Amino acid sequence: MTSTTRSPLSPASDQTQPPTPKHGGTLLSLDHVTLEYPDGEGTIKALDDVSLRVGSGQMVALVGPSGSGKSSLLAVAATLIRPTSGTVIIAGQDATGLKDRELTAVRRDKVGIIFQQPNLLASLTAIEQLVISDHLRGKPLKTARSKAAELLDVVGLASSAYKRPHQLSGGQRQRVNIARALMGDPTVLLVDEPTAALDHERSDAIVRLLRRVTDEFRVATVMVTHDTEFVPLTDAVATMRDGRLCAPVPTHS
Numbered sequence: 001m002t003s004t005t006r007s008p009l010s011p012a013s014d015q016t017q018p019p020t021p022k023h024g025g026t027l028l029s030l031d032h033v034t035l036e037y038p039d040g041e042g043t044i045k046a047l048d049d050v051s052l053r054v055g056s057g058q059m060v061a062l063v064g065p066s067g068s069g070k071s072s073l074l075a076v077a078a079t080l081i082r083p084t085s086g087t088v089i090i091a092g093q094d095a096t097g098l099k100d101r102e103l104t105a106v107r108r109d110k111v112g113i114i115f116q117q118p119n120l121l122a123s124l125t126a127i128e129q130l131v132i133s134d135h136l137r138g139k140p141l142k143t144a145r146s147k148a149a150e151l152l153d154v155v156g157l158a159s160s161a162y163k164r165p166h167q168l169s170g171g172q173r174q175r176v177n178i179a180r181a182l183m184g185d186p187t188v189l190l191v192d193e194p195t196a197a198l199d200h201e202r203s204d205a206i207v208r209l210l211r212r213v214t215d216e217f218r219v220a221t222v223m224v225t226h227d228t229e230f231v232p233l234t235d236a237v238a239t240m241r242d243g244r245l246c247a248p249v250p251t252h253s
């Protein structure tokens with residue numbers, strides 16, 4: 001284990017931990033966030049006074065119809081888009097008013113983003129995909145390699161470390177994607193439709209993996225999903241409609 005990881009890494013297993021009943025302090029906080037896009041003469045409100053808090057070790061499912069603002073919420077939480085108004089606080093750091101360079105640093109150091117398409121580089125092996133992401137953060141190559149190997153083990157790909165994307169299944173590519181997002185020791189994990197391109201069995205395994213990663217790494221996870229059957233694996237479900245967010249409802253009493 002490297003000294004930079006915050007929690008014990010354990011190799012992949014088919015056993016999923018039950019959702020952690022107790023969550024730690026808030027790591028992601030959106031307060032009264034509004035996001036407007038220009039729309040012809042006027043504007044369209046993609047996010048309308050949205051507030052959300054997600055704690056350490058907590059996994060929130062974000063559901064809602066197409067166009068309701070789910071991707072916009074993730075983009076604002078990831079500091080990829082500045083909200084029109086409102087506040088985004090990540091691990092205690094208020095992103096409001098930060099310069100672009102500072103926002104990039106927040107994203108690099110605190111946020112892990114997992115899109116539905118893994119976007120892996122075709123010529124690189126699984127382990128190289130992780131190492132290069134760390135290298136781009138300015139970390140030493142040697143520590144990156146051992147950490148990458150550990151994380152591939154965590155996501156169940158220890159034996160596929162030297163395979164290139166075309167030699168991996170869709171589910172395995174998504175596992176590389178998850179391991180890569182963990183390389184930066186994120187405090188917040190933002191996941192957009194991680195199962196969109198997968199069959200049921202692989203989808204189930206990926207959501208269980210995200211659950212386990214949330215518990216073990218004590219990250220605050222928000223997962224956009226259309227698959228409501230996976231909602232019970234999360235701690236709470238928050239529904240978006242026309243840019244407004246209903247308060248998250250716990251999935252376990």
Ligand SMILES: Nc1ncnc2c1ncn2[C@@H]1O[C@H](COP(=O)(O)OP(=O)(O)OP(=O)(O)O)[C@@H](O)[C@H]1O
Nearest residue numbers: 037038044045046065066067068069070071072073
């Ligand atoms: N770059 C943009 N410019 C203008 N309008 C946008 C832009 N991105 C999103 N929108 C609008 O903002 C609203 C919310 O879009 P968003 O993509 O966040 O919804 P969503 O819930 O993620 O949808 P889906 O489930 O289809 O991905 C929609 O009305 C959409 O048309």
